[in-house]
Amino acid sequence: MTQLPIREELRGLHPYGAPQIDVPVRLNTNENPFQPPRDFIEDLGTAVVDVAKTLNRYPDREATKLREALGLYLSREAGVPTIHADAIWVGNGSNEVMMHVLQAFGGPGRRALTFVPTYSMYQEYARNTFTEFVTMERDADFTINAERASREVSALNPDVTFLASPNNPTGTALDLAVVEALLQATTGMVVVDEAYAEFRRPGVPSAVSLVQDNPRLIVTRTMSKAFGFAGARVGYLTAHAGVVDALRIVRLPYHLSSLTQAVALAALQHATELKTQVKLIREERDALVTWFDAQGYETTSSDANFVMFGKFADRHAQWQALVDEGVLVREVGPEGFLRVSIGTQAEIEVFKAALAKVGWR
Numbered sequence: 001m002t003q004l005p006i007r008e009e010l011r012g013l014h015p016y017g018a019p020q021i022d023v024p025v026r027l028n029t030n031e032n033p034f035q036p037p038r039d040f041i042e043d044l045g046t047a048v049v050d051v052a053k054t055l056n057r058y059p060d061r062e063a064t065k066l067r068e069a070l071g072l073y074l075s076r077e078a079g080v081p082t083i084h085a086d087a088i089w090v091g092n093g094s095n096e097v098m099m100h101v102l103q104a105f106g107g108p109g110r111r112a113l114t115f116v117p118t119y120s121m122y123q124e125y126a127r128n129t130f131t132e133f134v135t136m137e138r139d140a141d142f143t144i145n146a147e148r149a150s151r152e153v154s155a156l157n158p159d160v161t162f163l164a165s166p167n168n169p170t171g172t173a174l175d176l177a178v179v180e181a182l183l184q185a186t187t188g189m190v191v192v193d194e195a196y197a198e199f200r201r202p203g204v205p206s207a208v209s210l211v212q213d214n215p216r217l218i219v220t221r222t223m224s225k226a227f228g229f230a231g232a233r234v235g236y237l238t239a240h241a242g243v244v245d246a247l248r249i250v251r252l253p254y255h256l257s258s259l260t261q262a263v264a265l266a267a268l269q270h271a272t273e274l275k276t277q278v279k280l281i282r283e284e285r286d287a288l289v290t291w292f293d294a295q296g297y298e299t300t301s302s303d304a305n306f307v308m309f310g311k312f313a314d315r316h317a318q319w320q321a322l323v324d325e326g327v328l329v330r331e332v333g334p335e336g337f338l339r340v341s342i343g344t345q346a347e348i349e350v351f352k353a354a355l356a357k358v359g360w361r
């Protein structure tokens, strides 16, 4: 690569991605640990066979049926009036829809902002779209103070502000007052990344409820986490129809395959039964936080399907010691912390035993 006329700022960089190490217990990429239920798998199979008959044709460029179904699911989940297809955009994972957002609203001479620590891909979308990238620190408890944020953000006036809620890797959910304050403080787009929203605790609101009244607000979601559909690559967003129209301009033609559209539609039929899995994951998370507290670990209260824990003098050594015990967690976030995704009850038992065995590094 060093010999190639690659863009200067890409020279020597490594592709993003958590280590994919083959160990018995993998708790490092916030996946749903449960295999899809049997009838879910069968319905997906039927959908694939049906669509296979038309694979000589390009897919529906607008993915209209899928957008309609996602709108119905999201309005039920967030408890808002029906969201129509024109207020939904869908792509190959929420990573792709957020790239579309920066392709349409970022770009050369424009600025994106986020609050760290947070999901590190925002910086990569910015780099890939030649958008300037700036960060502000979250408060010590990883929340965002609405007053301080609006004061400082209004001076920067970013074209796009990314707010993850629940935040990765801290699990912190955002107060909607922060979203409203930032919409007031900037003239740019505000993106609330709700990849983990289905895991939020009762009473924690979703920013979806603010979309109707805010034409500069975008809320992204994904089927990768709660739906147990990470391998299928389906992410989406809701925003005003005008925003969706802007995103339709920058997408590649036929960006979402017929296969993806068909299996996502079939999966959405099973939304209700998948709720049981989400409930189990939530309960396991709350129990793990209680266990961490009792053992004297530092954690943050999490509304997601993972928990950040520490603090370790040498977190890399701690991570490696767990890998040696067959448990893969993620080395990410503030210095001294690791992040564990919520697995099945059996996997979490193995994790706890491994942690107890290796002690503190």
Ligand SMILES: Cc1ncc(COP(=O)(O)O)c(C=O)c1O
Binding pocket: 029, 030, 092, 093, 094, 095, 096, 119, 164, 167, 168, 193, 195, 221, 222, 223, 224, 230, 233, 234, 235
């Ligand atoms: C905060 C956050 N947003 C978005 C994503 C991307 O999810 P996907 O592209 O699978 O929809 C992730 C993945 O881990 C994430 O942690």
